[in-house]
Amino acid sequence: MSRLLLRTLREAPADAEAASHRLLVRAGYIRRTSSGVYAFLPLGRRVLANVERLVREELGGAGVQEILLPALQPRELWEASGRISVYEDILFGLEGRGGRMVLGPTHEELATVTVSADVESWRDLPVSVYQVQTKFRDEARPRFGLLRGREFLMADAYSFDADEASMAASYERIHAAVGRVFDRCGVQYRAVEADSGGMGGSVSHEIMVPSPIGEDHFAHCAACGWAANVETAAAGARDPAADSAGPSGPGGAAEEMVLHHTPGAPGIEAVVEHFQDQGLTAKGMLKCIALLDAHGGVVLALVPGDREVLVSRAAPGGRTFEEADFIAHPELVKGYIGPMGMLEKGIRVVADPSVGRPGAWVTGANRADHHVSGAVAGRDFQVGEWVSIATISAGDPCPACGGPVELIRSVEAAHTFQLGRRYSDVLPGAVFTDESGAEAPFWMGCYGIGVSRLVAIVAEATHDDAGLSWPLALAPYAVHLISLGTDPEVLEASEALYGDLAGAGTSVLWDDRPVRAGVKFADADLIGIPAQVLVGARGLAGGVVEVKIRATGERSEVAPGELAAALPL
Secondary structure (H helix, E strand, O other): OOOOOOOOOOOOOOOOOOHHHHHHHHOOOEEEEEOOEEEEOHHHHHHHHHHHHHHHHHHHHOOOEEOOOOOEEEHHHHHHHOOHHHHHHHOEEEEEOOEEEEEOOOOHHHHHHHHHOOOOEHHHOOEEEEEEEEEEOOOOOOEOHHHEOOEEEEEEEEEEEOOHHHHHHHHHHHHHHHHHHHHHHOOOOEEEEOOOHHHOOOEEEEEEEEOOOOOEEEEEEOOOOOEEEOOOOOOOOOOHHHHHOOOOOOOOOOOOOEEEEOOOOOOHHHHHHHOHHHOOOHHHEEEEEEEEOOOOOEEEEEEEOOOOEOHHHHOOOOEEOOHHHHHHOOOOOOOOOOOOOOHHHOOEEEEOHHHHOOOOEEEEOOOOOEEEEEEOEOOOEOOOEEOOOEOOOOOOEOOOOOOEEEEEEEEEEEEEEEEEOOOOOOOOOOEEEOOOOOEEEOEEEEEEEEHHHHHHHHHHHHOEOOEOOOOOOOOOOOEEEEEOOOOHHHHHHHHHHHHHHHHOOOOEEEEOOOOOHHHHHHHHHHHOOOEEEEEOHHHHHOOOEEEEEOOOOOEEEEOHHHHHHHOOO
16 A cells, blocks of 8 residues: 555535545545546546456346447538437537537447448347447536536447347347346445436336435335336326315315416425415415427326326427417416416327316416416316326325335436337437348437446445445455564565465455554455455564454454455455
């Protein structure tokens, strides 16, 4: 360690909110160079290399071939795929002699055109490739160190098949390999159903790691094991009586709809406050969200006011209204939208089944600064489609078995997609010759693992009050050899042990620094190498060295000649 580029810190950086961020900086694994951008120092690079090794072993073992694609991508590829508008806010763009380029936040387009150029026939399929590459995303608010940055390392794999069934088979094979990476990291995780979002495709799963600092949640049913990200999870059939329970405010039992002047109250909270003396709650409000579907058609999504809309279910491939959309559709008054008369105007009205519960709603009046109470589905407004589009909440029934679900805060560690023909249908040349001799587009899958993010995820999951505590598969070294004092016999014994362990193929970090034992102990716990071997004059006099297991704190004494066999490596 006396020659290692390492400086441990007693204080955490002021901007560090997450334990992993604080400890990785304090223990000398990473250093911030700018907002959302980090350098990996020698210890950190070794952990990162171990994550890469696991990825290469598991993906390679599943028959996926490693390639390396450029970080620089032609902007026109993104324009051709139609994703430029989806990713515009986070793209790093630049222009040089080669034209307009982007720094890749992901590589679906480039992988598609690169692989398809070398695959001509159905006989060449299936093909699957992966890379470990730096990605760039202009995050508006980088947070939590390596967990949300502007530059990060990712392993992304792509499968190419001749038909949908073959795509599904490749997906199962590679998705299983992704899961094995996390098994070997020793963290608890759950593969959950997820929304494909801007990536495209119909089937998607996220690998979620429970964490108190997670910015995502997934719904989980303990009874049957069902799990899904809350962004795509819809509850099973709910009890109408439970949905209608509680105060619904003015007009809850009214025989007719009543117009109310509600100046300066464009949202649920403002309306609830306006009617607070009449007992209105968000549950008694009808939320009306204007959307554009994948073809530019207007959709009005209705859910109770205490829920959010699952856009992926209400308008697959669509998005919420922006300011320009409200200007183009003046019949939808921003902040005061109601469902009355919308179906008759040719607008698709999609409602969650809970909207049909007994009783009346308070909702927008389609007039600025006005709401109505006493609105009843089927009487005062019509619904065109009943679809489960409301976000799920803790205690809701599981859609698979009806048991109560719980919401678990988590961090997304990986994401896999069955892309179908999302990219091969639109990118030039992404075709092969099928068995009939005709040209056909590829059926594709995509699989992403956050390599640098996984360093932080594991650190977050395994640390304790004293510092980091790495699992053996990721640790920068297997053994932390600590010389206590500078007596020649201690240094000689330490050097001999170092040579024996290294000669047996065990990676060793030797703390040979001329500093106090207390400093060495604190640094060892902070750095978090799985096994600590303490060599001191007193122990050597008794013919032993001390072994401490970092994760458990368990200590034992062994003879130096028996050390290699005694270490749980």
